[in-house]
Each structure stands twice: as structure tokens, then as C-alpha cells.
Amino acid sequence: MSKIDFSNVDFETLIVHAGQEHDPAYGALATPIYQTSTFCFDTVEEGAAKFAKQIPGYHPVYSRSGNPTTRAFELKCAAMEGGEDAVATASGMGAVGSVMLAFLKTGDHIIFDDSVYGGTNFVAESNLPPLGIEVSRVDTANIEALKAAIRPNTKIVYFETPNNPMIKVTDVAAVKAAVGPDIRVVVDATFAPPPIQHVLKLGADIVLHSITKYINGHGDALGGVVVGSAADMGVIRANCMTKINGCPPSPFNSYLVLRGMKTLAVRMEKHCANAMEIAKYLQANPYVKTVYYPGLESDPSHELACKQMENGMFGGMVSFELNDDVKGLSSFEAGKKLLNNLTIPAIAVSLGDPDTLIEHPASMTHAGVAPEARLAAGITDGLVRLSVGLESAKDLIADFERAFAAI
Template sequence: MSKLDWNSVDFETMIIHAGQEHDSAYGALATPIYQTSTFCFETVEEGAAKFANEIPGYHPVYTRGGNPTTRAFELKCAAMEGGEDAVATASGMGAVGSVMLAFLKCGDHVIFDNSVYGGTNHVATTNLPNLGIEVSRVDTADLEALKAAIRPNTKMVYFETPNNPMIKVTDVAAVKAAVGKDIRVVVDATFAPPPIQHVLKLGADIVLHSITKYINGHGDALGGVVVGSAADMKQLRANCMTKINGCPPSPFNSYLVLRGMKTLALRVERHCQNAMAVAKYLEQNPYVKTVYYPGLESSPSHELACRQMENGLFGGILSFELKDDVKGLSSFEAGKKLLNNMKIASIAVSLGDPDTLIEHPASMTHAGVAPEARLAAGITDGLVRMSVGLESAKDLINDLEQAFEKI
């Protein structure tokens, strides 16, 4: 199969074919699983040349440093994001940690958004300060606050868009313009992968994903990926991911993700359609105070989302805040009771599965975040986060309706 310029075809075509050539040995259509820890050489001279990176191939840092199945996955991700190269990791947190250790050192300063995934929050509040890296927390959507936080030693700005769990959209292009070319803008786009948005094209220097979520899309494989310039990915792979972190995905997981990505365009469209229907229902529900979903015209992020997110797609994740005194219960207790009475939606902390998943951040994903920090980020006791799946939207709304009746 001849190689195409992936910029010349539509996303739906690219995501099926990019990175995957027919197997050279037997012509297999699906990329084979190269389930090996090491690779052999015909001669000592060949081994020496590969050690020295003088000739291409998978060389003696084991599958930790490269694997044909994983490389196909990386190339597909690079094409998906419009980046020069990509590095796959064993988990989303492997991607976060590798980026931090590859591009920050003792004495540097990094700015994090004030609301991020709980594992990333631990990196910001504990791991990086323990390494002598200075950390500031601001609302990165507030450009004046962001600019005020910049120091002479600031090397990176890190945020999610939309973020977890408030579904806040941050203007990627405006952030990059505000911080300048010498500060890396790193965006976690897990909640809205292509074809919803392409943050590198908006000005981000690096984009990362927990591919456990939408990119794999089937709830059966952990993984992460980082995409950016060829120079940045070479530095990340050589100095961090294969060394201090040592966190490659297994070849089998890379195979599962390659399989999942072929249906990414179709799946994401359905997730977004269902999420919009559920968000509109919740907006009219008498027990709901606020719905956080950028597709709603009532959302403060709606205008920006219409510019930054593509094809009328606004993601498959929403959050909603229950009113106080729901049938005599506190919002904290009402939230838990609502979840416990769902029949279709599963109580789980992940997202991007075909199954609808629902969780209560105050008692689950963000229970370890200090209460004052949690509230400062808008994560109240009555907040519920919902990853809307691929089921019938009507059935999901009926499931919510019967659960509200049982509070």
C-alpha cells in the first residue's frame, strides 16, 4: 500500500490507515503483535550500528525503547494530532510523568491549572516540589492571572481542555500568545481528542492523552501518548520514557489501541450526540442547579468551544451540580444516592468507554484533594461527572429519571 499525505484526506480515512502498513512478512492487514522483549541481529556489526543509531531498527533497549506494534500506534497518533512524532507510554500518568521529567529540572517553575485530574494534581502538589521544581496554580483560562504567575524560571504551562471535572474550556491559542515561544504549553486533551479538537494546530507545543479513554475506547487497555515536535519527542524518549520512567506500553495493549482507533471518528460522534441530549435533559431537571457542558448555550465556555472544538462536537463528558436540600438530603448525600440507583450507567471513574460511566468527584476521584482546593476549583459536594456512552440517549435519560425519583 503506497503512503498517502494524511493531510490530503479526511479524518475518517486517516484514522483507519495512518501508521499501519501491510505486514511485510505475510501481508497481514492487521498489524501483528510483536510480543517480544528483545530483538536479534544478524551480525555484531549490525548490533553495533543499531546501538549507535547509525541504521534504523529496533535495538538493544528492548521493547522498552521501541517495538513495531507500538511504533504503528505512535505513528497513527502523530498523524491524528498533526504532530511530527509521538511517544507511547504504559498509562496516561506515564505520559504526564515523562513530560515533566523530560522538560523540567530542579529550580525550574511550572504553572498548572487549578483543576486537573487527581493523579496529575498529586504530581503538581507532591512529586514536583519534592524534586525542587516550583509549582504555581492558577485558572489558566484567566489570561491576566496566567501572565501574572510567570517568573523568569517558568518553563511550562500545563492544563486540560476541557478540564476534569468542571469541563472548562481553555483558549489554547490565547495561552500560547500570552506566555510566548520560550515556555512550553502542554495540553492534556484526553476529554476531547481529535476529531473534536487539534490543540497542536491551535498553538500547543505538546499534547498528551490517556489513551485508556476515548482513543482506545473499549475499556480494556491502559496507555498514554505524547505528541509534539520530532526534537521534543526524541528528548522525551531517550532521556525519560525509556530511562528513569521506563514505561512503554505492552505490544498487546498497543495492538488493542490500534484496533480501537479505527472506529474513533464514529464513536466520538455518537458520544457527543448522546452527551448533548443528556445535557439538555439535565438542564431542565428540577433537582439540578447547574450543568457543565460546553455544547449548551448557557455554558460560559460555549462561544470559545464553538471556535476551538470542531465539527459541532463538544465531547462526551459532562458534569452537573445538584441543588441543596434535594428531598431533604444534602447535595453530598443526594449525589451518592442518585448514583447508587442508576441501572444502565456504571459507577466508575474512567471515561470514553462504550458504557456510560458516572462518578461523584467529592467522594471518589477528588476525595484526596484538600477540601479548600477542591472548592476553589468549583468541585462541590453535589457535583456529579458523567461519561456518556454509546447506548440509546433515550434509555440513558430514562435511567437518570428513575434514579432521581428514588432519591
């Protein structure tokens, strides 16, 4: 057992140590990779007792329902968010799907924000309706619109804060106050993990992440996690994750995530500082019409972000739109040239990596969203999304200067 009192330490200490016990076999400091599908019992009686959970302590029986490396990852995530328990999944979409399967049935109603990640948008528009689940879309930052969308059969309100790709911030406490105790508020906090915000403390019932992004933070593993009450996590694990969805992460990926999470606090500080510098640079750039970054005083989300996001950190994601006319080119054509001219940012979807990544939502992450719905959510053809990495901000800005000049 760890000797640390986690209720009394700073986030930097918690994220290094929480969830990770020294290995009981040899005292290894790093959590070993338990690369096994199954676990052996000395006797039939022992196996039966472990299946029946009659023996105190953690006793995995099969890696789909539990694995020690993955359990350490789950416990670290629960501690990170201040939740009672967590369930790890093989990807962020595994986390999204697990929540839907666990808490929705035919005849239920779910409200999604009008702009969510393209994969989640597909779940809302194409996966849930054929199951007889009613879906509404509203701007969840508009509390009056949200209240108006609630029906007697509403079970979940689902949004991302900040959202993908508009970096819009939704007031978690105001949403929970508006929907009351009987509707689960589910927040995808992938774009701004702790220590930037702790949405359970703000009133969310469930928080989920694509671990693939900042939390693993090295661009080398897919993963997801759901965090919330022990009761809700029990439902997800028993009914969904280990059954109909069956999507645990591999022990090796859980090990990578544990390793990545140790540096989450320092990485997020640098991502945020770099993003603020790049956002200010883009805002002052004559070819840029609008910059979406909640750290900018001019951003419509700024006031709320200052209240809801912690330690003066606003995340590492910046979106921006070029002018309608850039050197005689449309914003779309100029955007393509800009991306192609850059040398440091990689043109790639995903986010939260040490490498700066740049993408075009209308043709990449949000290509599957109907054009009218895209426009209604502000995703124009000229919108560019930037995941600001851990390089030198000075070098990144110099690269943008070169790339703009060469359009």
C-alpha cells in the same frame, strides 16, 4: 509504504489507515503483536549498526526503546494530532510524568491549571516540590492571571481542556500568545481527543492523552501518549521514557489501542450526540442546579468551545450539581441515592468507554485534592461527573427519570 496521501484525506480515513503498514513478513492487514522483549541480530556488526542507528529505516533493538506494534500506535497518534512524532507510554500518568522529567529540573517553575485530574494534581502538589521545582496554580482560562504568574524561570504551562471534572475550556491560542515561544504549553486533551479538537494546531507545543479513555475507547487497556515536535519527542524518548521512567505500553496493549483507534471518529460522534441530549435533559431537570457542558449555550465555555472545538462536537463528558435541597436531602446525599438508583451507568472512575460511567469526584477521582483547593476550583461535594457512553440516549434518559423519581 502506504499509498495514501494523508495530507489530503478526511479524519475518518486518516484514523483508520495512518501509522499502519501492511506487515512486511506476510502482508497481514492488522498490525501483528510483536510480543517480544528483544530483537536478534545476525552478526555483532549488524547489532552495532542498529544500536548506532546507522541503518536507514526502523530497527528496534529492545522493546523498552522501541517495538513495531507500539511504533504503529505512536505514528497513528502523531498523524491524528498533526504532530511530528509521538511517544507512547503505559498509562496517561506515564505520559504526564515523562513530560515533567524530560523538561523540568531543580530551580525551574511550572504553572498548572487550578483543576486537573487527581493524579496530575498529586504530581503538582507532592512529586515536584521536593525536587526543587516551583509550582504555581492559576485558572489558566484567566489569561491575565496566567500572565501575572509567569516568572523568569517558568518552563511549562500545563492544563487540560476541557478539564477534569469541571469541563472548563481554556483558550489554547490565547495561552500560547500570552506565554511566548520560550515556555512550553502542554495540554492534556484526554477529555476531547481529535476529531473534536487539534490543540497543536491551536498553538500548544505538546499534547498528551490518557489513551485509556476515548482513544482506546473500550475500557480494556491502560495507555498514554505524548505528541509534539520531533526534537521534544526525542528528548522524552532518549532521556526519560526509556531510562528513568521506563514505561512503554505492552505490545498487546498497543495492538488493542490500534484496533480501538480505527473507530475513534464514529465513536466520538455518538459520544458527543448522546452527551448533548443528556446535558439538555439534565438542564431541564427540576432537581439539577447546574450542568457543566460546553455544548450548552448557557455554559460559560460555550463561545470559546465553538471556536476551538470542531464540527459542532463538544465531547462526551458532562458534570452536574444537584439542588441544595432535593426532597429534603442535601445535594451530596441525593447524589449518592441517584447514583445508587441508576441501572445503566456503572459507578466507576475512568471515562471514554462504550459504557456510561458515573462518579463522584469529591470522594473518588479528586479525593486526594485538599478540600479548600477542590472548592476553589468549583468541585463541590454535590458535583457528579458523567462519561456518556454509546448506549441509546433515550434509554439513558429513561434510566435517569426512574432514578430521580426513586430518590
